[in-house]
Amino acid sequence: MAKVKMSKKATSIDMTAMCDVAFLLLTFFILTATAKAPEALPVDMPSSVVQTKLPETGLVMLTVGKSDGKEKVFYGMKDRAIRSGALDYMAQKYKIDFTDEEKAQFALVDEFGVPVEGLKQLLSMKSADRVKKGVQSGIPCDSINNQLQDWIQGARKANIENGGTKELQFAIKGDSKELYPQIKKVMDILQDQKINSFNLVTGLRGKDY
Amino acid sequence: MAELNSGDGGGKKGSKKVRSKKSNSKVDLTAMVDLAFLLITFFMLTTSLSKPQSMDLGLPDKEEDKTKDKPIKVDQVRTMTIIMGKDNKIKWFHGLLESPEPGGSPTDAVYGKNGIRKEILKRVTSIPQATGDKDKGMIVIIKPSKKSTYRNLVDVLDEMAICNVPTYAIVNDITPEEQKLVDEMNK
Numbered sequence: 321m322a323k324v325k326m327s328k329k330a331t332s333i334d335m336t337a338m339c340d341v342a343f344l345l346l347t348f349f350i351l352t353a354t355a356k357a358p359e360a361l362p363v364d365m366p367s368s369v370v371q372t373k374l375p376e377t378g379l380v381m382l383t384v385g386k387s388d389g390k391e392k393v394f395y396g397m398k399d400r401a402i403r404s405g406a407l408d409y410m411a412q413k414y415k416i417d418f419t420d421e422e423k424a425q426f427a428l429v430d431e432f433g434v435p436v437e438g439l440k441q442l443l444s445m446k447s448a449d450r451v452k453k454g455v456q457s458g459i460p461c462d463s464i465n466n467q468l469q470d471w472i473q474g475a476r477k478a479n480i481e482n483g484g485t486k487e488l489q490f491a492i493k494g495d496s497k498e499l500y501p502q503i504k505k506v507m508d509i510l511q512d513q514k515i516n517s518f519n520l521v522t523g524l525r526g527k528d529y
Numbered sequence: 530m531a532e533l534n535s536g537d538g539g540g541k542k543g544s545k546k547v548r549s550k551k552s553n554s555k556v557d558l559t560a561m562v563d564l565a566f567l568l569i570t571f572f573m574l575t576t577s578l579s580k581p582q583s584m585d586l587g588l589p590d591k592e593e594d595k596t597k598d599k600p601i602k603v604d605q606v607r608t609m610t611i612i613m614g615k616d617n618k619i620k621w622f623h624g625l626l627e628s629p630e631p632g633g634s635p636t637d638a639v640y641g642k643n644g645i646r647k648e649i650l651k652r653v654t655s656i657p658q659a660t661g662d663k664d665k666g667m668i669v670i671i672k673p674s675k676k677s678t679y680r681n682l683v684d685v686l687d688e689m690a691i692c693n694v695p696t697y698a699i700v701n702d703i704t705p706e707e708q709k710l711v712d713e714m715n716k
């Protein structure tokens with residue numbers, strides 16, 4: 321009797337379709353991912369168990385941290401329209417003329433920490449050079465020269481002028497090792513303008529904390 | 530002639546089409562798919578997890594005119610005061626500092642699950658029972674001293690969220706008696 325030969329099944333399967341799908345998804349995720357801009361002032365955020373995410377728009381971020389042994393406050397606005405509006409307000413207040421090119425450059429700045437007098441110089445730099453150590457000295461926020469307060473006011477004015485129906489939100493991103501009085505100072509500046517509700521930016525903590 | 534013939538023969542053989550070896554048209558895509566899925570996983574995780582969390586904090590209106598400030602009287606049974614000192618130290622008391630509630634005299638504690646949270650959780654349930662009114666729950670007064678860090682503040686606020694403390698406030702003025710406690714803690 322002749323042996324029945326078993327037909328040998330191919331061990332390799334066709335992966336073309338799978339590969340297609342995988343790359344389609346990959347392209348989607350790459351395109352939707354927002355590139356993380358290098359932080360001008362890197363801070364180590366304290367962690368908490370809250371799950372609320374920070375809003376993407378209508379937000380002003382005040383970063384409080386320490387670099388080169390000095391306490392610094394950095395300021396960042398999320399919306400470009402508010403950025404240019406706030407710059408106009410500051411230019412008017414401190415009598416500094418910004419060229420259209422500089423204004424366009426400023427609209428791209430996520431976060432900065434220089435006095436308004438040094439802003440022209442900062443804008444003339446390449447964005448890679450701006451985040452170098454010792455370039456940005458922080459925004460003056462003491463009682464003699466409170467530019468931080470003016471920036472906040474400028475941003476709020478710009479928000480209203482742009483027809484913003486929602487009140488601008490403020491978030492404080494502080495370094496976890498920062499002493500409380502330093503944070504208190506920033507909170508006081510906000511409270512002086514009757515901003516009594518703000519967000520504290522935190523990292524995520526494990527569930528079993 | 531024979532040579533020619535053989536030459537011819539050779540020529541004839543050369544004119545025959547050389548069959549090129551048919552190479553396999555299928556490429557092994559396993560490695561490529563592996564790589565693609567690895568990258569997908571990476572991008573999926575980084576996009577959703579990179580967004581920072583935020584904690585809402587509402588502070589009371591600041592009254593410029595100190596004389597207008599009305600002291601708010603609250604039941605001492607309901608209040609627990611937490612004072613944060615330097616080096617992640619913490620002190621708490623229940624009720625008034627001069628006459629604390631039973632078991633609520635100023636005590637040192639640590640942050641976290643086995644520290645201050647036990648005390649808060651205990652009181653979060655016991656205080657409404659003591660007052661006999663569900664709406665009259667616990668009030669926590671958070672007093673960060675000058676040497677405490679931002680992390681301490683966030684940690685305590687986090688405890689408030691974890692323990693569902695109905696009312697809490699950050700108070701900045703530290704009385705001389707409380708300052709003594711702070712000094713003792715910071716020693």
